[in-house]
Amino acid sequence: MSLKSPAPPAPAPEAPYRAPRRVGFSQTLSRWDVKVSPYLYISPFFILFAVTGLFPLVYTAVVSLHQWTLLGGQGDFVGFQNYIDVFNQPNFWKSLRNTFSIFLFSSVPQVVVAIAIAALLDQNLRARTFWRMGVLLPYVVAPVAVGLIFGRLFADQSGLINAWLGAIGIDPVKWHVDVIPSHIAIASMVNFRWTGYNALIFLAAMQAVPRELYEAAIIDGAGRMRQFFSVTVPQIRSTIIFIIITSTIGGLQIFDEPRVYDEYGTGGADKQWLTTTLYLYDLGWGTQANFGRAAAVAWLLFIVIIAIGLVNFAITRRISSGDAPKMTRNQRRAYARANAARRNR
Known part of the structure; x- marks a missing residue:
């Protein structure tokens, strides 16, 4: 019996x-x-x-290193001499003091009042659209008009504020002479214009907070104040950080309000409310007309804003990275029931 080897497989056809x-x-x-x-x-x-x-920004840095006047144009290269001359000017240090003082009197109350107004507007109010548009009206008013109105309100002799103070037995305040009163008056102008604008930003953030969190807090027995500090504030923390940073930048660049606070626009007889931007304007376009020094002041202000912005960012980032408040067992159950009810609708 012979065994035959299997035939080799046929070659696969070549693909075309x-x-x-x-x-x-x-x-x-x-x-x-x-x-x-x-x-x-x-x-x-x-x-x-x-x-x-x-x-x-780059061009200003170049100008700050040269002798540069309004009529003569670009002059010799002087390096950092313009910065040294600015540091030797007493008005520059006064302007920094006034800028930080007005910034503190305006930004801190502004953020607090804006959050409070937003919390009120977030309630079930009648004519909500009317009230929400009403808080934005001061932002629409021109800064010059605000300055004229508040300049009369805070007038030293015939101002309405001093008339009210006199009615309750308080001596008139020299709003255009003393340092702190002038800063308070200018800060009130800033707050009048920007509080409603910031309140609407906070309101938009509050309306994005899940309502289930409030329902869970109510079941847990939390009142309105407890809900605000334990639910609302942690949920809008990023918006608070944004408002603080933008208010810091805007507060250090304040110009319109101190410019129109009196009829001269020079920051007061003794530079009581001279801000850094107003000082910069006086250097560039005022009596001195020295663009080199004005550019140096602009860059110094830019460095100050960057430094304070970085400090704010570091602090707020550390706050925002903290542990979020944990919900109790009742809150978690209420939150789960609310989500289940929503899915079954």
């Missing part, structure tokens, strides 16, 4: 040759559109920032 497919121009354009279009969409902001923000 296919020429490489050429990608059409429309497909290439589509790929470019997917990759490039996001950058094109955001490019206008960066182009505008480069033209109106970055270039003036």
Whole structure:
């Protein structure tokens, strides 16, 4: 009996040759559109920032290193001499003192009052739209008009504020002579304009807080104040950080209010309310007309704002990275029941 070896398998048929497919121009354009279009969409902001923000910043640094006058134009290169001259000016240190004082009198009460107003507007009020639009009206008023009105309110002789103080037996306050009263008056102008604007930002953040958290807090027996400090404030912490940073930047750049506080616009006879931006304006366009020193003041103010902004960012980041308040067992159960009811609707 003979054994036959199995026949070898038949070779697989060769696949027909296919020429490489050429990608059409429309497909290439589509790929470019997917990759490039996001950058094109955001490019206008960066182009505008480069033209109106970055270039003036660099150009100001160049001007601060030269003798530069309004009529003579660019002069000799002097290095950091403009900065040294600014440091030797007493009015520069007065302007820094006034700027920080007005900033503290305005920003701290402004944030606190804005949160309180937002909490009230977040309640079930009648004519809610009317009240919400009403708090924004001061922001629409021109700063010059606000300055004229508050300048008369805080007038030393015939002001309405001094008339009220006299009616209750308090001596009139020299709002345009003393340092602290003038800062309080200017800070009140700033608060009048910006408190309602910040309140609407806080209101938008409060309306984004899940209502289930309030329901859980109510079941746990928390009152309105407890709900506000244990639920609302932790949930809008990022918005509070944003408002604090923007208020810091705006408060250190205050110009309109001290400029129109009196009829001269020079910061007072003894520079009682001269701010750094007002001092910068006087150096560049006032009696001295020295662009080099004005540019040096601008850069010093920029460095101060960056330094304070970094401190604010570090503090608020440390606060925001803290442990969030934990819900109790009843709160977790109420939260779960509310989510289950919502899914079954």
